[in-house]
Amino acid sequence: xxxxxxxxxxxxxxxxxxxxxxxxxxxxxxxxxxxxxxxxxxxxxxxxxxxxxxxxxxxxxxxxxxxxxxxxxxxxxxxxxxxxxxxxxxxxxxxxxxxxxxxxxxxxxxxxxxxxxxxxxxxxxxxxxxxxxxxxxxxxxxxxxxxxxxxxxxxxxxxxxxxxxxxxxxxxxxxxxxxxxxxxxxxxxxxxxxxxxxxxxxxxxxxxxxxxxxxxxxxxxxxxxxxxxxxxxxxxxxxxxxxxxxxxxxxxxxxxxxxxxxxxxxxxxxxxxxxxxxxxxxxxxxxxxxxxxxxxxxxxxxxxxxxxxxxxxxxxxxxxxxxxxxxxxxxxxxxxxxxxxxxxxxxxxxxxxxxxxxxxxxxxxxxxxxxxxxxxxxxxxxxxxxxxxxxxxxxxxxxxxxxxxxxxxxxxxxxxxxxxxxxxxxxxxxxxxxxxxxx
Amino acid sequence: xxxxxxxxxxxxxxxxxxxxxxxxxxxxxxxxxxxxxxxxxxxxxxxxxxxxxxxxxxxxxxxxxxxxxxxxxxxxxxxxxxxxxxxxxxxxxxxxxxxxxxxxxxxxxxxxxxxxxxxxxxxxxxxxxxxxxxxxxxxxxxxxxxxxxxxxxxxxxxxxxxxxxxxxxxxxxxxxxxxxxxxxxxxxxxxxxxxx
Numbered sequence: 001x002x003x004x005x006x007x008x009x010x011x012x013x014x015x016x017x018x019x020x021x022x023x024x025x026x027x028x029x030x031x032x033x034x035x036x037x038x039x040x041x042x043x044x045x046x047x048x049x050x051x052x053x054x055x056x057x058x059x060x061x062x063x064x065x066x067x068x069x070x071x072x073x074x075x076x077x078x079x080x081x082x083x084x085x086x087x088x089x090x091x092x093x094x095x096x097x098x099x100x101x102x103x104x105x106x107x108x109x110x111x112x113x114x115x116x117x118x119x120x121x122x123x124x125x126x127x128x129x130x131x132x133x134x135x136x137x138x139x140x141x142x143x144x145x146x147x148x149x150x151x152x153x154x155x156x157x158x159x160x161x162x163x164x165x166x167x168x169x170x171x172x173x174x175x176x177x178x179x180x181x182x183x184x185x186x187x188x189x190x191x192x193x194x195x196x197x198x199x200x201x202x203x204x205x206x207x208x209x210x211x212x213x214x215x216x217x218x219x220x221x222x223x224x225x226x227x228x229x230x231x232x233x234x235x236x237x238x239x240x241x242x243x244x245x246x247x248x249x250x251x252x253x254x255x256x257x258x259x260x261x262x263x264x265x266x267x268x269x270x271x272x273x274x275x276x277x278x279x280x281x282x283x284x285x286x287x288x289x290x291x292x293x294x295x296x297x298x299x300x301x302x303x304x305x306x307x308x309x310x311x312x313x314x315x316x317x318x319x320x321x322x323x324x325x326x327x328x329x330x331x332x333x334x335x336x337x338x339x340x341x342x343x344x345x346x347x348x349x350x351x352x353x354x355x356x357x358x359x360x361x362x363x364x365x366x367x368x369x370x371x372x373x374x375x376x377x378x379x380x381x382x383x384x385x386x387x388x389x390x391x392x393x394x395x396x397x398x399x400x401x402x403x404x405x406x407x408x409x410x411x412x413x414x415x416x417x418x419x420x421x422x423x424x425x426x427x428x429x430x431x432x433x434x435x436x437x438x439x
Numbered sequence: 440x441x442x443x444x445x446x447x448x449x450x451x452x453x454x455x456x457x458x459x460x461x462x463x464x465x466x467x468x469x470x471x472x473x474x475x476x477x478x479x480x481x482x483x484x485x486x487x488x489x490x491x492x493x494x495x496x497x498x499x500x501x502x503x504x505x506x507x508x509x510x511x512x513x514x515x516x517x518x519x520x521x522x523x524x525x526x527x528x529x530x531x532x533x534x535x536x537x538x539x540x541x542x543x544x545x546x547x548x549x550x551x552x553x554x555x556x557x558x559x560x561x562x563x564x565x566x567x568x569x570x571x572x573x574x575x576x577x578x579x580x581x582x583x584x585x586x587x588x589x590x591x592x593x594x595x596x597x598x599x600x601x602x603x604x605x606x607x608x609x610x611x612x613x614x615x616x617x618x619x620x621x622x623x624x625x626x627x628x629x630x631x632x633x634x635x
Contacts, residue, residue, distance in 0.1 A: 008627065021613050021617045097530045100573050100575075135477075135512070135514050139585070174474065177567075178511060193471065252573060252574050254576055259623070264616050328532055345529075346531075349568050437536070439590050439592055
């Protein structure tokens with residue numbers, strides 16, 4: 001039988017987002033009434049931890065935070081149990097522009113994440129879990145804080161979880177506004193009470209993570225997917241998507257779409273189906289779309305790219321990345337130089353300043369160069385200089401933040417070079433600024 | 440002369456202090472630096488030098504180390520912010536939904552520029568980077584709360600209600616699957632080839 005690769009497929013059912021937005025969905029009573037914590041019980045009382053790792057491996061689940069590394073394989077990198085403390089860390093520092101999928105799990109279904117953490121902790125034999133939530137998510141923090149206390153009071157956390165002889169507890173840690181904390185080693189520094197500069201790798205977290213102990217860091221929807229994989233099996237998960245990219249993912253559509261929002265979709269779906277069937281099409285002519293959050297190079301809004309299927313390999317081959325699934329539509333009459341100046345400003349602000357290419361290049365030169373162009377002061381040679389600087393930054397920074405800025409810059413020049421040339425030649429944008437603020 | 444010595448922040452909040460410290464293992468007490476900073480700021484709208492020293496002493500690290508952590512992050516303030524700390528998300532999705540104009544409107548209306556607090560300590564205006572509310576852009580964060588899909592009328596209403604000290608809690612915007620999977624059903628339009 002064919003795999004499910006369309007949301008039109010009658011076999012497709014929304015799973016992780018099933019109870020989002022339902023009243024009281026964040027409460028323990030609600031979660032238990034809808035089968036909550038039964039999967040953790042099944043895992044802890046009927047399965048060996050290695051079975052869980054193998055099941056997740058077999059499911060083909062790839063990390064949903066952006067990098068797409070298979071979660072089960074990451075778990076298998078954990079060293080053998082040697083009596084040291086081990087940590088499972090959930091990266092809930094969602095801050096890639098365009099992404100908002102984790103927020104609704106944190107706010108509307110925090111117990112689903114807690115159950116995922118119990119299962120993940122058991123899988124890698126970690127007795128302590130950390131959920132690192134971004135500082136701005138106040139509602140998510142309070143709901144998760146309450147949910148953890150509810151779970152602890154009911155014996156889902158603490159000593160001897162679900163009478164399984166497995167001890168597991170959670171530490172909820174709140175960030176304070178720094179994109180770089182989404183990078184796993186920076187996150188660990190931040191958690192430990194240091195400035196969130198990324199660490200040199202190797203050693204990788206599995207060797208030396210939180211407080212130097214073996215650690216696995218996974219994204220919110222990756223961890224929560226684990227619950228459903230263990231509940232329904234790897235084969236169920238693999239019935240969606242493709243060989244390369246199995247299961248479901250969450251696309252988040254922003255920009256001029258009719259029905260902006262987060263949608264759970266099977267992998268292998270086309271961008272056309274997402275944008276036209278789920279998001280209901282566009283409200284104004286669109287010239288480009290960013291497929292997975294602002295660090296992913298944009299695609300022109302043409303049939304060739306709209307018919308791409310949402311698969312890690314396919315999107316990579318076409319020159320971009322799946323990222324977090326945050327799709328941003330860029331209107332036809334939005335000056336691309338202006339749009340990229342906004343993106344560059346973001347990365348300039350978020351650069352941690354540790355390494356020279358990022359501190360000087362991303363944080364200083366690029367915003368200056370964009371400001372010059374937008375001020376109408378561009379001169380011949382500026383575009384070549386921008387390309388040269390980009391070329392010299394890419395691949396030379398300490399962590400992926402600089403590349404995350406450079407790749408969209410390079411893609412914008414590749415696809416919309418004429419707009420850069422226009423602004424340099426005419427001293428003004430090809431498109432006048434237009435009011436976009438709704439009544 | 441009255442005794443002007445300021446009481447230590449945690450002097451009468453030992454429960455809060457131990458609750459925070461107990462979250463972390465004994466060997467990882469330094470992890471408490473961020474929640475301690477947050478606790479002070481939640482109460483005092485900023486973290487003063489005096490409080491930095493107090494946190495340093497609690498954790499047995501230097502004040503410089505605490506300040507180093509504090510200055511890394513964008514949501515800790517060295518100077519007090521206003522009673523209403525208005526944060527405008529200015530990153531791409533919000534910008535495409537008019538956040539630049541919203542900033543201009545608020546700057547004019549409140550007579551403040553980015554980063555300023557008015558002299559009465561009522562309002563602070565700050566442009567911030569992506570708040571993770573892209574599908575409900577533009578978004579304003581006022582103190583802890585997200586106000587989503589803020590159009591012109593709503594923005595004006597929010598300013599009026601803050602001036603009258605009657606700011607209501609936001610409702611939560613629902614779109615896509617977080618509105619209910621039924622409502623988010625696909626529209627069967629894929630037959631439409633071509634884009635313009």
